[in-house]
Amino acid sequence: MISGTSSPSPWARAPQAECPEPTRSPNRRGRGQMVSEEVLIMSNVLDELWSGRTLVLSHRNADIDAMGCSIALAAMFPNVTIGAVESVSRGAQNLLKSFDGHYQVTVDPQVDHEGSPYDRIVFVDTATPSQVEPYDKYLSSSIVVDHHILNSALADVNTRYHCEPASPSCAQIIHRLAVEVGAEVNSDAALAMVAGIMADTERFRIAPNSALLDTLTILEEGGLELADVVQAIERPVYDRSRVIAMLKAARRSEHFEIGNFILARTRVGAFEASAARNLVNTGADVGIVASEDGDTTSLTGRASRRAVDAGFHLGEFFQRLSKMTGGDGGGHAGAAGFKATLPVDELEQTYLELAMEVLKGLDPR
Structure with missing residues (x-):
């Protein structure tokens, strides 16, 4: 059993009383969607969420897809606590505001092995161990659902690791697996998952067409219109610190012509994405x-x-x-991250040399 005493995040709000308790519907496999053997195996593991208490943990600076998965699981299953490592992105905060306080987020929950209120951890949208440090030590013993490049080392030691690199978003995987074990897609879950799909595409x-088809299915199940989701994730927000960071990044930028491509780079202390x-x-x-x-770049x-x-x-490049x-x-392929204990000058020179090798061998279509 995993333990956790937690400190609420600054934007945590108490759940509203009228929020319906998640209920289990009859198994809904066979609604016209192809379900692979891999998904069916994982569905048996996700079935654990109907009993006990679950901590859903998303990566550092949780984005909309990660937070959408977390909210959806909390909306569809009972006794789910939403956690995040270190921080929640601005876009994910906007998404949270759309639920009028129904869902709390615990940043950096305290987790140990004794006296735990949790029976399991579910990691969502987690590509590499460094994204969830210091919780990475729990990856091998937890449920992990992801859509980035397969982590073969984790797959070798964790039978509850489910990765679909071809899926445009993690939210689509969560939807398929949850429906397979009888979860009901209510309006909260639908909004959260479609927001995740929109953000990652x-x-x-x-x-791809699969993302559009899944979006329409989820919207129909949750009784929503696409406009409801767009409004939730596109709240106009003026952030002076972000503006200043973007201006600094532009001033420090440099570019390199490599074959038929242009690589541009810069340095900034915040809003890197x-x-x-x-x-x-x-x-x-x-x-x-x-x-x-510190020593990490x-x-x-x-x-x-x-x-x-x-x-x-880009993921394979990193x-x-x-x-x-x-x-x-x-x-x-189009969005990825990297971390190493190396000086920034040395790392920039190394990846530039690698980029010259990789990009020179490609021709634009």
């Missing part, structure tokens, strides 16, 4: 942002559709960099 701009996205939005094929925290990357269509995979440097990295 860049508002459907890079969405937004800075990397801005580099790509201004025309770079690959944008990489470095940040330092982190990289946040984004890749354009042009680069991805040509065969570039995995190769991990083997070269002893760091930890991975993610999607």
